[in-house]
Amino acid sequence: MTEIPEDHPRHDSLVTRHRIEDGVDDGITSRQGLIAQGRGEAYDYLLGEETIPSADAAERAAAAQLLTADHPVVSVNGNVAALVPDALVALAAATGADLAVNLFNRTEERVERIADHLREHGASGVLGTKADARIPGLDHERATVDSDGIYDADVVLVPLEDGDRAAALAEMGKTELVIDLNPLSRSAQAASVPIIDNVVRAVPNITAHARDLSEAENAAREECIQEFDREAALRAAEERIRGGMSGGA
Numbered sequence: 001m002t003e004i005p006e007d008h009p010r011h012d013s014l015v016t017r018h019r020i021e022d023g024v025d026d027g028i029t030s031r032q033g034l035i036a037q038g039r040g041e042a043y044d045y046l047l048g049e050e051t052i053p054s055a056d057a058a059e060r061a062a063a064a065q066l067l068t069a070d071h072p073v074v075s076v077n078g079n080v081a082a083l084v085p086d087a088l089v090a091l092a093a094a095t096g097a098d099l100a101v102n103l104f105n106r107t108e109e110r111v112e113r114i115a116d117h118l119r120e121h122g123a124s125g126v127l128g129t130k131a132d133a134r135i136p137g138l139d140h141e142r143a144t145v146d147s148d149g150i151y152d153a154d155v156v157l158v159p160l161e162d163g164d165r166a167a168a169l170a171e172m173g174k175t176e177l178v179i180d181l182n183p184l185s186r187s188a189q190a191a192s193v194p195i196i197d198n199v200v201r202a203v204p205n206i207t208a209h210a211r212d213l214s215e216a217e218n219a220a221r222e223e224c225i226q227e228f229d230r231e232a233a234l235r236a237a238e239e240r241i242r243g244g245m246s247g248g249a
């Protein structure tokens with residue numbers, strides 16, 4: 001990988017790009033993942049490449065949801081596995097969530113590579129390889145899940161993905177927490193907790209909130225869930241992006 005000077009104005013963004021490239025070379029990320037990353041970068045640029053206050057509130061609410069759940073699961077695709085493997089493992093440890101590989105462009109080989117990659121980063125018991133259940137109402141490969149993984153979960157964290165699964169999971173009575181830089185994406189719009197932030201910042205920040213909230217009373221976690229306003233969070237992100245387009249970013 002080309003050495004990127006620490007003081008380069010787009011240092012973090014370029015390092016992130018290289019991680020996705022390496023993910024493709026290693027058979028973890030799909031080639032479409034490169035396009036998804038480019039799309040995300042554009043929104044992140046307009047957001048000012050920082051966690052805005054409404055996203056921080058969403059990350060705290062997501063942490064509270066994961067801690068309160070009976071069976072929390074973090075869904076892992078090829079982009080997230082390449083970008084934040086250590087942070088995913090830390091999040092699972094802090095919240096008691098299972099990690100489950102779930103792919104849009106599913107091949108058994110890529111599922112196995114991602115599971116191995118997560119294990120190399122310290123994960124134990126990665127789910128998603130059994131593929132013995134389907135999410136009703138979806139006719140693509142994202143519907144393929146494990147019966148004791150996403151199918152059984154009551155709260156699912158979905159870090160960045162294409163479209164219609166959030167609605168299908170809600171239909172099954174699950175609470176969906178979605179990380180997506182585009183507040184207008186179908187996933188973000190359907191989520192109980194839309195987190196409009198880069199996964200690179202969001203996942204470690206949810207973990208930090210979870211560590212903090214795990215020391216708190218149950219009532220504090222409940223309050224955090226009840227007080228979160230999804231419409232306000234979506235609106236705040238859209239306003240920030242519109243401001244960025246008129247030169248505010």
Ligand code: PTJ
Pocket residue numbers: 029030032033034035036037038039040041043077078079102103104105106160161162163179180181182185197198199200
């Ligand atoms: O590994 P697979 O086969 O499951 O495929 C994963 C991708 C991401 C390729 C697939 O789900 C896909 O094609 O997604 P889309 O339709 O390109 O949507 C990706 C969404 O994620 C877009 O709304 C982007 O703005 C957003 N996004 C991209 N990079 C990031 C992001 N959101 C948060 N953090 C990012 N780093």
